[in-house]
Amino acid sequence: MKNILITGGAGFIGSHVVRLFVTKYPDYNIVNLDKLTYAGNLANLKDVENRPNYTFVKADIADLDLMRSIIRDHRIDGIIHLAAESHVDRSIRDPFTFARTNVMGTLSLLQAAKEYWESLPEGFNGKLFYHISTDEVYGALQLNRPDGVEAPFSTRASSERELAFGTDFFTEATAYNPHSPYSASKASSDHFVRAYHDTYGLPTIVTNCSNNYGPYQFPEKLIPLFINNIRQRKPLPVYGRGENVRDWLFVEDHARAIDLIFHRGKVADTYNIGGFNEWKNIDLIKVIIKTVDRLLGNPDGYSLDLITYVTDRPGHDMRYAIDSRKLQSELGWEPSLQFEEGIEKTVRWYLANEQWVNNVTSGDYRRYYEEMYSNR
Ligand code: NAD
Ligand code: DAU
Numbered sequence: 001m002k003n004i005l006i007t008g009g010a011g012f013i014g015s016h017v018v019r020l021f022v023t024k025y026p027d028y029n030i031v032n033l034d035k036l037t038y039a040g041n042l043a044n045l046k047d048v049e050n051r052p053n054y055t056f057v058k059a060d061i062a063d064l065d066l067m068r069s070i071i072r073d074h075r076i077d078g079i080i081h082l083a084a085e086s087h088v089d090r091s092i093r094d095p096f097t098f099a100r101t102n103v104m105g106t107l108s109l110l111q112a113a114k115e116y117w118e119s120l121p122e123g124f125n126g127k128l129f130y131h132i133s134t135d136e137v138y139g140a141l142q143l144n145r146p147d148g149v150e151a152p153f154s155t156r157a158s159s160e161r162e163l164a165f166g167t168d169f170f171t172e173a174t175a176y177n178p179h180s181p182y183s184a185s186k187a188s189s190d191h192f193v194r195a196y197h198d199t200y201g202l203p204t205i206v207t208n209c210s211n212n213y214g215p216y217q218f219p220e221k222l223i224p225l226f227i228n229n230i231r232q233r234k235p236l237p238v239y240g241r242g243e244n245v246r247d248w249l250f251v252e253d254h255a256r257a258i259d260l261i262f263h264r265g266k267v268a269d270t271y272n273i274g275g276f277n278e279w280k281n282i283d284l285i286k287v288i289i290k291t292v293d294r295l296l297g298n299p300d301g302y303s304l305d306l307i308t309y310v311t312d313r314p315g316h317d318m319r320y321a322i323d324s325r326k327l328q329s330e331l332g333w334e335p336s337l338q339f340e341e342g343i344e345k346t347v348r349w350y351l352a353n354e355q356w357v358n359n360v361t362s363g364d365y366r367r368y369y370e371e372m373y374s375n376r
Pocket of ligand 2: 244
């Protein structure tokens, strides 16, 4: 495979995937297709933008004719599809944009790929449409262990499955049960991808990943928002009681998994990606506070007073936890970073890149943020 289309490459995870592919595969032509919404920033790719095997195309994935011509003009062999509206809170306020991009956009891309590949003498041979999805499509897990043993709320969950916050995990066989407009739109796009395989034979793969964190994440998501707010001595809005649990994975480990699955994954298959790294929000927030305070030279506990409990997110899923043993045993992938290292790296990056934060949070986002918190 030579000509690879990566959609959403100017966003958080996409920029890490583009960087990995452009540097690791000098023989591939990497085409980064992105609409550059508020979440897409070409500044995320400054270090690779002049590489000879990299091209950027500004386009909306929901524009079917444009998808047809881009895929044909660049003679695309493989697609790694990340472009999406990705923030749950925004989906609650504006579900239509999520349906348009995540559902209709994915459908347009599928149709354009199918038409182009069908027109070639080799057909679908050697082609791949790889869709990046989320664990949120599976719904929410219980917080307590079904056997009644109380979960270890005051400590971080162990990566040992049996000691975690519950005994149930999302596997590749878990039935879809999305709750938010975001997860409903991602579930719908996953179904369309599988339908294009089952109906037309399009070679597809879907992966469902847990919460990512790391450099270049837009500071509306929990970890970068809180790092930034602590730095500015702004309140830290904890939804509800801060007891919801998420399973966190360093973004470069997700990018490595995508590379592996793109090259060695089984067509028509699904892989779950996660770090066996569950944290209750409030415990994670305390780790962030501790790390930021230490790196800023503040006394331990200095920023704890910024914690502000606010009205809960409507329909807030209680717990996500991914069982990624299939990926580990079939393809030999493992997360490379301990969570403590990942958080340290992430906090250091945000503190050193204040200008990036200021640039991406100007304008539209500032208005959205002010409106969002004016009534909580
Ligand atoms: P992001 O919001 O940081 O980036 C999304 C990118 O898509 C942006 O560059 C944006 O400009 C682009 N985009 C949006 N609408 C577009 C359109 N209509 N046409 C073309 N480009 C468009 O998102 P992210 O966190 O990097 O997530 C990337 C993908 O991974 C998404 O599909 C998301 O559902 C999935 N995912 C994210 C996480 C996570 O924790 N962030 C976890 C699992 C799966
Ligand atoms: O699980 C994968 C998903 O993870 C991805 O598919 C999404 O694209 C990504 O945004 C993320 O979704 P979450 O809703 O879990 O991430 P977020 O960072 O928005 O919130 C993490 C947790 O923190 C969640 O329980 C809500 C809570 N939260 C979030 C924000 C922004 C707060 O308590 N306060 C906040 O200000």
